[in-house]
Amino acid sequence: MKVSVVIPTKNPGRIFRDVLDRVLAQDCPWPYEVLVIDSGSSDGTQDYARAKPGVRLHEIAPEDFGHGRTRNLGASLTTSEYVAFLTHDALPVDNAWLRALVGALEQDPSIAGAFGRHVAYPDASPFTKRDLEVHFDRFSRQPPVVSRKTDPQRYETDQGWRQFLHFYSDNNSCLRRSVWETLPYPDVEFAEDQIWAHRMIEAGYAKAYAPDAVVYHSHDYGVFERFQRSFDESNAFRVLFGYRLNARPVRAFLSIGYLAKRDLAFAWRNRISPFATLKRLSLDVASVSGQMVGAHAPRLPGSLRLSLSRDKRLQRSLPVTTPRWSAEEH
Structure with a gap:
């Protein structure tokens, strides 16, 4: 075969x-x-x-x-x-x-x-x-x-x-x-x-x-679903690869600004409705915020980590401590 x-x-x-x-x-x-x-x-x-x-x-x-x-x-x-x-x-x-x-x-x-x-x-x-x-x-x-x-x-x-x-x-x-x-x-x-x-x-x-x-293959997530997925991804990438995604508040703020500017321009060029555009801007905030919180997941109480996670099984499997290797912030 x-x-x-x-x-x-x-x-x-x-x-x-x-x-x-x-x-x-x-x-x-x-x-x-x-x-x-x-x-x-x-x-x-x-x-x-x-x-x-x-x-x-x-x-x-x-x-x-x-x-x-x-x-x-x-x-x-x-x-x-x-x-x-x-x-x-x-x-x-x-x-x-x-x-x-x-x-x-x-x-x-x-x-x-x-x-x-x-x-x-x-x-x-x-x-x-x-x-x-x-x-x-x-x-x-x-x-x-x-x-x-x-x-x-x-x-x-x-x-x-x-x-x-x-x-x-x-x-x-x-x-x-x-x-x-x-x-x-x-x-x-x-x-x-x-x-x-x-x-x-x-x-x-x-x-x-x-x-x-x-x-x-695609998914259109809700705002909190997007936050949860970004939280899970950021926390997992911190453990598995040493990446700290949008860990610094200033970097996160700049990332949200960049995404908002890009998506507003895209919406204007393609005549996307105000409602759909507003939802997208909310998703941008949720995505970056989830990454920032996930990068600092070890500081959170276990019950809060689970409540913010979309994949409880994943969160239970991840170690809480920061990886042994050097992590870089993005």
């Missing part, structure tokens, strides 16, 4: 049916299989997957799920040369998605993993569409295959470049089994994909960007 597509699921709703149907309709010159790992869905997901020819369903208990752990399980249950991962709400845009993803890996045997582009669902807000476009365009402006050897001096001195190198999204990705066998995913509750990418870059492997392997 050339490729195994592994999709972890937990109550994804109807969108998963479109995802699974699109994956099964991929136009590929080689055989591939689909493995769904469900952790206790009660919305008919298991029955739908079970009824599809060519799909294997593996069920686990909800408490056994882990972002890295479950993906390792998926890889271990397959024997293909490559293992592709999708989340249950990431819908391939076309029937060439898998071919493009694998093609990015096959450019060079030193490439350990490849990730594809995300675009917003058609009903997403104009700001969400713009954010995803800007985010992934920066990868199109760099070489499609990068490693430590791309710019060794910059890797040693530029933290922003190192962050760029270890960005990796297993919402839409594919890895080389031979590399995974020596470098499996870490068993963590957050950023398992970026930690894995950091480790394989450090080990000397390369990473590929597949701009033609496109999925619809």
Whole structure:
């Protein structure tokens, strides 16, 4: 078997049916299989997957799920040369998605993993569409295959470049089994994909960007949801990578000002309604504020950390103390 597509699921709703149907309709010159790992869905997901020819369903208990752990399980249950991962709400845009993803890996045997582009669902807000476009365009402006050897001096001195190198999204990705066998995913509750990418870059492997392997994947969050997600991300990045995002109040204030100016200009150019614009400005404040508070999470009482978190399991798994390595503020 050339490729195994592994999709972890937990109550994804109807969108998963479109995802699974699109994956099964991929136009590929080689055989591939689909493995769904469900952790206790009660919305008919298991029955739908079970009824599809060519799909294997593996069920686990909800408490056994882990972002890295479950993906390792998926890889271990397959024997293909490559293992592709999708989340249950990431819908391939076309029937060439898998071919493009694998093609990015096959450019060079030193490439350990490849990730594809995300675009917003058609009903997403104009700001969400713009954010995803800007985010992934920066990868199109760099070489499609990068490693430590791309710019060794910059890797040693530029933290922003190192962050760029270890960005990796297993919402839409594919890895080389031979590399995974020596470098499996870490068993963590957050950023398992970026930690894995950091480790394989450090080990000397390369990473590929597949701009033609496109999925619809986006979320429009409420204001408090955005604060919570930013708090979780900032606290986790503090622990995992030593980054302190918008830790200083002055820096946070300047960041909010920059985002507000950018989004007001975007709203004016695109004639976005005052209500939608006001919501976006509120989301800017929530995002930066969540990062600032998350950067100082060790100073907060445990009960408050949990109340500010969207992912309680993640917060319980993170150590309270500051990482041993030197942290830089942004």
